[in-house]
Amino acid sequence: MQLKLSGVGKSYGGLPVLSDISLDIASGEILCLVGPSGCGKSTLLRMIGGLELPDEGEILQVGAPPEGSLNPLTFIFQDFALLPWRSVAGNVSLALESHRAISRAERAAIIADVLSRTKLGDFANAWPKQLSGGMKQRVAIARALAVRPAVFLMDEPLSALDAQTRDILMDDLIELWSRERFTAVYVTHNLQEAVRLGHRIAILSRRPGKIRRIIGIDTPIGARTHQDPELLAIQEELWGLMREEAEAADKELTHG
Amino acid sequence: MQLKLSGVGKSYGGLPVLSDISLDIASGEILCLVGPSGCGKSTLLRMIGGLELPDEGEILQVGAPPEGSLNPLTFIFQDFALLPWRSVAGNVSLALESHRAISRAERAAIIADVLSRTKLGDFANAWPKQLSGGMKQRVAIARALAVRPAVFLMDEPLSALDAQTRDILMDDLIELWSRERFTAVYVTHNLQEAVRLGHRIAILSRRPGKIRRIIGIDTPIGARTHQDPELLAIQEELWGLMREEAEAADKELTHG
Amino acid sequence: MADDDAQTRPVPYRGGGFSARPMRSVGVLTFAALVAVWELGSRYGYISNLVLPAPSEVIEAFRDLWVSGTLWEHLGASLYRLVTGWSLGTIAGIAVGFAIGLFRPVRASAGPLVAAIFPIPKIALLPLFIIWFGIGEASKVGLILFGTFFPTVIATYGGVDNVDRTLVRMGQSFGLSRWEIARKILFPGALPAILSGMRITAAIAIILIVAAELIAAQRGIGAYIQMAGSLFATDQLIAGVLVLSALGLTVSALIGALELWLLRWRA
Amino acid sequence: MADDDAQTRPVPYRGGGFSARPMRSVGVLTFAALVAVWELGSRYGYISNLVLPAPSEVIEAFRDLWVSGTLWEHLGASLYRLVTGWSLGTIAGIAVGFAIGLFRPVRASAGPLVAAIFPIPKIALLPLFIIWFGIGEASKVGLILFGTFFPTVIATYGGVDNVDRTLVRMGQSFGLSRWEIARKILFPGALPAILSGMRITAAIAIILIVAAELIAAQRGIGAYIQMAGSLFATDQLIAGVLVLSALGLTVSALIGALELWLLRWRA
């Protein structure tokens, strides 16, 4: 299954937030979205996931979702979005309960499987409050894996974590992709993340967000390292493109 | 003014948090402290700043603080610690008001000076709520500059900011140091920050925190770049030293 | 390719809803409709006016109160008690609350005492207040003072306790004295809690004034309501209750305005 | 070097203080000391028992209540009214609160109505309830029902409104139906607010029972207090007030236990 955006635009109460976004996202591709604060990255992701309707243009899914996919477009949120009143297993279960076709036993099997794949096997009965940020995001990833999505929609999934945990989870994500070859739209502020994880990186301009540039990276994701000079050069280039806008966005007064 | 720690240890309610920390911090040097979550970095910094008393050992200041220093040991906090009910100028003013020797006019002059040095001149009357995170931390830096400290004590000053803002502020800090050559103890989780800003990097082990290694970097701070292979190698080395412990710390259940 | 085209469709929309945005005009309309139905029901005899007077009768009763000037007498009497009792209780409460918040020995001794007396329903103490302070103004003012004092103490020291400790530590790290920290950090930090305590104590004061005036008063909105009740004059009764609600809303609006201004720094 | 040595000193300590940790034992001690002073003051005539009975007299009065069995009669009567009125008011309030929280048309019409009636001091409606429901049980239970209903509605829909909208969006993103979102996300998310609403309505119910029993009740803690007041029996009065406070504390402890269990997932 692929996604095809053409001429997508969105305004909130007269304020244009995104305009004329056209993108194709191929199957198995990770597309990173970067851009200054408030440029509409989250809004675009919500529209792709069907949580919001575009005012202009259309967002199409091309081709059938893979067989057995319970929720083709699945989000992973920055703040994890775990239900604090459910255990780790309960949170994963939430995504499965509404599917009548899955029996109790099947559900338990799926839960056990995704928890082990995200190294959470020992924490099935823990409350979210007992987990560190990194563990919480792992639960969210497990929950997403449970519904066998065609596309992951990730909105700054690592930005609430501290630097070291971020590094650890980044490696986990790369490992996961290498195994599962999922499709993903990955929103981030972190250019290092973008160059390590993206097949292509789309840079949005300040509000109203437009696509300024799309950069492709050829190095296979599994082969990328921290010190790869090519990646570092791309990162510098991206930073050069964005720095001025990021500085300006930072200096904006909020609430007038 | 230099700092000399010898055999410092600390426990909270019987739980040892730090043990046998000995360190010398030379004038004009930036010492970075890295280590896994909960290893006692913040506690150590608080003890250095006189906000907490060590249970064992002693923390000495050697030599007189530079003339005109109003507050030799000055903190910059992770969450900025701005008074939300004071304007930007008011927050800077707070640090000066308790010094009777400074007249009203002098105070206004100092405030104007530090705000312009931190590029906040236009925001003197803004409320903290109107500022982005990066701007807030600039205000905290301005406030710290206002009291002409001998040593800056910084506890993850950038970790509450997004990746891009972090980059911008990091550059500002480097610029500031190049001009003022302040002494600093800089706590961080971010190894990239550590290798860009530290003359020396002290790595603490898991709780009870001990010094595992101290790595010196010879490249002058002003001359360091993102792509410097030497720095990247040191960063990898640090990561190698810490990864396992960081992973273990991440997996710890809190509150039992 | 044909197959592909068949499978190409917009991503399904599944968001929206669960919004808390109000629809103000509908509210006003519902209200107006309700009053109209009530009035018509009363006029055409579907609603016995023994049980519920028509809105027009309530308005008439209110007009009587207004025109005869007794409204101001009653309101004046109630307001005097409210303002005196509430102000004294609030001032004393803030003072004691701060003492508890700042000084550990005070907290240790006064804290549990306050915690023990706080949950006593003050209204039950009314007979005691009459015994202590007689049947005049003192017992009524005293009841309100007493009723506002404890919640204010608790709100105040709760507010002081909840001031972000990093701010305190920041103050210490810049060498501020204890007194400066109390004045410049703890007081403004506790202000939101104190103000929202005031909202609650204002409501409590109005409840207590009603209770106090139910028992022994000739003047006052509570006394008026009680009199109307014992004379089965539902129109006057409801008029009195509406006056009280208006009083409550006014006080709450005033505190709201004060909050808006004093706490304009809040996000 | 000598100069350097002279300048070498430990960094000055400037932290500490401003801690909110309680000193429990001191509290108990203060309390005991206070009661002892009060008792001695009464015994030796420094405190007139016209103003305040000695603690021993209060205990004696309580013993009488206990031994004669009237305590249970009074408590039973009050509890019946409290439990009936409070349960009905709470159930109805949660239902209406949820309807307001979930359905915009309901919010638009019922919301403002609730907001308008909420600030009326319910105690002022007592005479009206007596007119409507007579002087029997109905008016007392009705007053409590009415008094608990509105705060519950407001707490419930406030709780629903405050459920983190990302959780709702998460639910939608996994294709959950509206009903599933209401049941699995909004209800548990609103539970803390509903429970803390219950704490408040329990306190309100106890206040209202006192007011309700002022009128035409032979049994009930409120009636007992009122009787003691009209007989000028301060010892019985204080004994009755203490029974009420104990009731309040018990209810609050029960709700606390319920919270602890139902909300054990909370950080």
Next chain:
Amino acid sequence: AEAVKIGVLSLTSHSAAFIAKEKGYFEEQDLDAELVTFQAAGPMAVAIASGDIDFGVTAISGALINLAEKGAVKVIGGALTEEKGVDGQKILVSNAAYEDGVTTPADLKGRSFGITGTGSSFHYMISQIAEKEGYSVADVDLKALQKVPAIIGALKSGQIDAWSIVPHIAKGLDGSGGAKIIGDVADYIDGYQVTTIFTSTRNVEENRELVERFLAAYSKGIAEFNATMVDKTEGEEAQEATTQLIHKYVYTDRPYEKAAGPIKAGAMRLQPNGRLNIASVEHQLNWFKSEGLVDEAIELDTLVDTSFVETQ
């Protein structure tokens, strides 16, 4: 002139105070009297104890006795008395109860009865009625409604079955069809000392002379009231004049034409010179003890100082 505050209720039975005030009898005794109006008798005793007023005239209540025990107040004289043959307090039932067969005081068993509060005079009266009729007050469902107007409302609307009250109110209710009179309290209580005059213990002990002056002025008011309103020996004009005077305090919310009737009808004899029926007082005290409303140990002299007026 010495300032004194006198607690009164807006009832014809308090007319002696109104007359003494209006006719200047207090001034004759060099007293600057202020009348303080109460809604109910109960708080009046409290007000003496708290020093809000100096003298009061009400029924003997539990509060009064308890306050006397605590050394705050003392009864010093009598006012209203019930006598067989003289029009006195009536027993009333609601129309609904009447139709339901409650036509004599004997039928009150198991019925509800309005009182202002526990230990009030109404409580005493129903107890005595019950005792004489051979049942216990525990068989009556007492409804404490705090205030007289509330009881009237409850009786009219049939929320309570019965009540006892001074004759003019009773007759007014009976006459307007609001309730039915079914008996006289005087048939159940011998020489009932309905109301008494009382003051603070401090006045009795430290200011006897003031108390005596007050009683002298009050007695003059009593004498004039009895002469013009009860015995009517002074002629119609005098009765009319006194009625007008009383109307300044009683039924003020009605025009004089409507108030005159009830005021005249409500005139009951007050004890000349504040004479006190000590036997009745003792009987009442014993009843309070037996009901457990006051301490068993209270003696009659704790409650009454008999040195000011004649007793019988």
